[in-house]
Amino acid sequence: MTETNLPEAFVKRVSNDPFLGTALLDALNAEQPISIRMNSLKGEPVLTNLEAIPWSKNGFYLAERPSFTLDPHFHGGRYYPQEAGSQFIDSILRNIELPLHPIILDLCAAPGGKSTLIADYLNGRGLLIANEVIQARSKILKENLTKWGTKNTLVSNNDPSDFEALKNLFDCILIDAPCSGEGMFRKDLGARNEWSEESVNMCAARQKRIVMDVWDSLKPGGFLIYSTCTFNEQENEENASWILQQVDAQIVSLQIPSAKKGRNGIGHYALPSELKTEGFFFVVIQKNGEERIQKNKSKKKSTLTRIKPESWVSEWTSITDSEFIQWNNYLFAIPVGQSELFEQLHSNLRIIKMGTELGEISRKGLIPHEALALDHSLLSSEIPDISLTKDQALHYLKGETFHLEGTQGFNTVSFEGTKLGWIKHLGNRFNNLYPKEWRIRMRID
Numbered sequence: 001m002t003e004t005n006l007p008e009a010f011v012k013r014v015s016n017d018p019f020l021g022t023a024l025l026d027a028l029n030a031e032q033p034i035s036i037r038m039n040s041l042k043g044e045p046v047l048t049n050l051e052a053i054p055w056s057k058n059g060f061y062l063a064e065r066p067s068f069t070l071d072p073h074f075h076g077g078r079y080y081p082q083e084a085g086s087q088f089i090d091s092i093l094r095n096i097e098l099p100l101h102p103i104i105l106d107l108c109a110a111p112g113g114k115s116t117l118i119a120d121y122l123n124g125r126g127l128l129i130a131n132e133v134i135q136a137r138s139k140i141l142k143e144n145l146t147k148w149g150t151k152n153t154l155v156s157n158n159d160p161s162d163f164e165a166l167k168n169l170f171d172c173i174l175i176d177a178p179c180s181g182e183g184m185f186r187k188d189l190g191a192r193n194e195w196s197e198e199s200v201n202m203c204a205a206r207q208k209r210i211v212m213d214v215w216d217s218l219k220p221g222g223f224l225i226y227s228t229c230t231f232n233e234q235e236n237e238e239n240a241s242w243i244l245q246q247v248d249a250q251i252v253s254l255q256i257p258s259a260k261k262g263r264n265g266i267g268h269y270a271l272p273s274e275l276k277t278e279g280f281f282f283v284v285i286q287k288n289g290e291e292r293i294q295k296n297k298s299k300k301k302s303t304l305t306r307i308k309p310e311s312w313v314s315e316w317t318s319i320t321d322s323e324f325i326q327w328n329n330y331l332f333a334i335p336v337g338q339s340e341l342f343e344q345l346h347s348n349l350r351i352i353k354m355g356t357e358l359g360e361i362s363r364k365g366l367i368p369h370e371a372l373a374l375d376h377s378l379l380s381s382e383i384p385d386i387s388l389t390k391d392q393a394l395h396y397l398k399g400e401t402f403h404l405e406g407t408q409g410f411n412t413v414s415f416e417g418t419k420l421g422w423i424k425h426l427g428n429r430f431n432n433l434y435p436k437e438w439r440i441r442m443r444i445d
């Protein structure tokens with residue numbers, strides 16, 4: 001591949017920009033590094049002896065791209081393939097002073113790379129609201145966070161303007177904004193074709209609108225992490241300066257030496273010409289003012305019911321640090337002390353994942369939901385589990401059934417300690433309860 005594949009106007013821009021320089025063009029035509037981030041909530045790393053990413057606690061480079069689809073650990077949420085530059089979010093979160101139990105909004109969250117990172121950072125504390133405006137993408141976000149397996153997450157499918165109803169609620173908002181994607185030119189060749197001067201202008205205007213839509217829902221003293229995967233000044237430094245002209249806020253100085261300071265000292269970059277990453281820009285802006293307690297009015301009354309865990313709930317879960325809520329016939333585990341917050345969010349937003357769903361309450365008892373199997377810390381250790389070989393695990397993940405010894409009734413199935421989902425064992429055969437939309441579609445033999 002040659003440099004000429006890059007949009008001509010982009011090449012001209014970069015060549016004339018001393019901040020970037022032509023080394024960037026060469027880097028965009030070189031091979032891309034492959035990296036992942038381990039899920040520290042599910043125990044020890046399943047892949048070992050890897051080169052660590054210096055700015056990300058659980059991030060590692062892989063020597064080559066494996067077939068993630070053919071690794072059951074990937075389906076069980078033990079790691080997430082994530083570009084190394086995006087993993088600077090880990091350094092940012094460790095650089096800013098958040099409360100012990102922060103409420104964090106990841107506004108443009110699908111497919112969920114940064115949401116899973118935030119969930120890991122939280123390690124069960126506080127709450128993450130991961131939002132995605134595009135419905136089809138919000139389902140992928142839900143799938144990825146369900147597999148990550150933590151009950152202090154909630155997924156919504158809302159337009160940024162819907163958050164106006166939630167004043168002064170969030171300690172931190174990540175806006176990983178839709179952008180012109182110049183930093184993805186190596187990974188995603190389609191991004192090269194979609195790029196134009198007009199798209200840069202259009203993206204910059206849309207980013208401003210998105211920030212303003214959610215600004216009031218950030219607490220005074222709270223942090224806005226604004227990021228893009230593009231290199232141009234309009235969508236990055238200029239937008240950061242524009243935000244400071246609109247609102248009472250200041251840029252937070254971060255101690256992240258691996259990243260290059262942005263133009264005029266605003267924000268930071270991961271540049272593929274300098275680091276083993278794709279392109280990434282980030283800046284942190286802190287809202288000025290004292291924290292105020294704000295009672296938000298709900299659009300409508302919450303339809304959630306708080307329930308006391310009855311003995312049958314404890315058969316399925318370790319209930320020590322959970323509360324339980326019911327919506328219609330569905331039961332959810334949420335972190336202790338967050339019922340009111342969940343009610344408030346549920347009545348203002350279109351929630352598609354609420355804590356960890358335990359399952360549906362039927363006349364015969366609970367029909368367990370996949371989220372329960374995948375939440376390692378919530379699932380009761382008393383639930384029977386069948387350990388599968390790799391071959392069996394892949395056939396299970398394809399939705400197939402085969403001969404398997406096991407206890408009659410609901411069992412989880414796992415691969416090398418990674419839970420994959422549920423089966424219902426009927427004695428001589430089993431029903432595969434792995435969700436249809438998650439199934440592996442490729443041939444596995």
Ligand SMILES: C[S@@+](CC[C@H](N)C(=O)[O-])C[C@H]1O[C@@H](n2cnc3c(N)ncnc32)[C@H](O)[C@@H]1O
Nearest residue numbers: 108109110111112113114133134137176177178
């Ligand atoms: C850069 S991607 C997010 C990547 C994600 N944070 C991750 O780490 O996996 C930007 C997201 O913004 C969403 N988006 C597009 N238009 C939007 C808008 N007008 N308001 C909010 N989000 C939008 C896109 O669908 C996309 O999922």
